[in-house]
Amino acid sequence: MSQLDQRIADTRATLERIARDFSPAVFASSLAAEDMVLADLILRARLPIRIFTLETGRLHKETLGMVDRIREKYGYDVELYKPDAAAVEGYVKANGLNAFYDSVDMRKECCRIRKVEPLNRALAGNKAWITGQRRAQSTTRSGLEVQENDEAHGMTKFNPLADWSEQDVWDYLRANEVPYNPLHDKGYPSIGCEPCTRAIQPGEDVRAGRWWWENPETKECGLHVVDGKLVRIKAVPAN
Ligand code: SF4
Numbered sequence: 001m002s003q004l005d006q007r008i009a010d011t012r013a014t015l016e017r018i019a020r021d022f023s024p025a026v027f028a029s030s031l032a033a034e035d036m037v038l039a040d041l042i043l044r045a046r047l048p049i050r051i052f053t054l055e056t057g058r059l060h061k062e063t064l065g066m067v068d069r070i071r072e073k074y075g076y077d078v079e080l081y082k083p084d085a086a087a088v089e090g091y092v093k094a095n096g097l098n099a100f101y102d103s104v105d106m107r108k109e110c111c112r113i114r115k116v117e118p119l120n121r122a123l124a125g126n127k128a129w130i131t132g133q134r135r136a137q138s139t140t141r142s143g144l145e146v147q148e149n150d151e152a153h154g155m156t157k158f159n160p161l162a163d164w165s166e167q168d169v170w171d172y173l174r175a176n177e178v179p180y181n182p183l184h185d186k187g188y189p190s191i192g193c194e195p196c197t198r199a200i201q202p203g204e205d206v207r208a209g210r211w212w213w214e215n216p217e218t219k220e221c222g223l224h225v226v227d228g229k230l231v232r233i234k235a236v237p238a239n
Contacts, residue, residue: 025050026128027051034134057082057083062182130158
């Protein structure tokens, strides 16, 4: 068995275990390449795991288009969690539409309204949640475990692709003809909100295009926990 086949088998086993022992469980998908691997494994096996995405109101049209492509291929409707309209309106009115460029605090507040609060709503009432995070993605993810205790959300968090390489992800997607966000072919290995994501140059870190105006240690949006702490507490962390 190849190393990738072993990783696929391990990931399937993890997902089956989550469905069996951690129900109800949800998968927080950003609709990026890694998340399409997990969506494909979950939906082909018809595992009872809900899939949702945070529709921040600032996503690329290509990213939102993935919701339709998933519906077409798997007949599954990804659930969309949107920010509180009044909170968005208040932020924009007070600070402007793109205040996240002004300071880390402004960026964190925008992420809190558009991502963190909707995430908390999406996770409420579940025993576990799943992400497509990998250790190799960034300095803030090097200590990632497949299974973690997410104290902040009071549940177990699974990162079934923690030890997958980027090559593994793409080998899986191509071998299984899984649809993927077309932005990945345009220099976007990591995709977030449109105004906070840029294409990267060959040789740059895969997350260099996210919040590129901040330093690497701050690049988490508060959705994830590292070593038992919300990453954003450490400095000013992103998804
Ligand atoms: S990534 Fe940018 S636009 Fe999206 S929620 Fe965070 S600061 Fe706001």
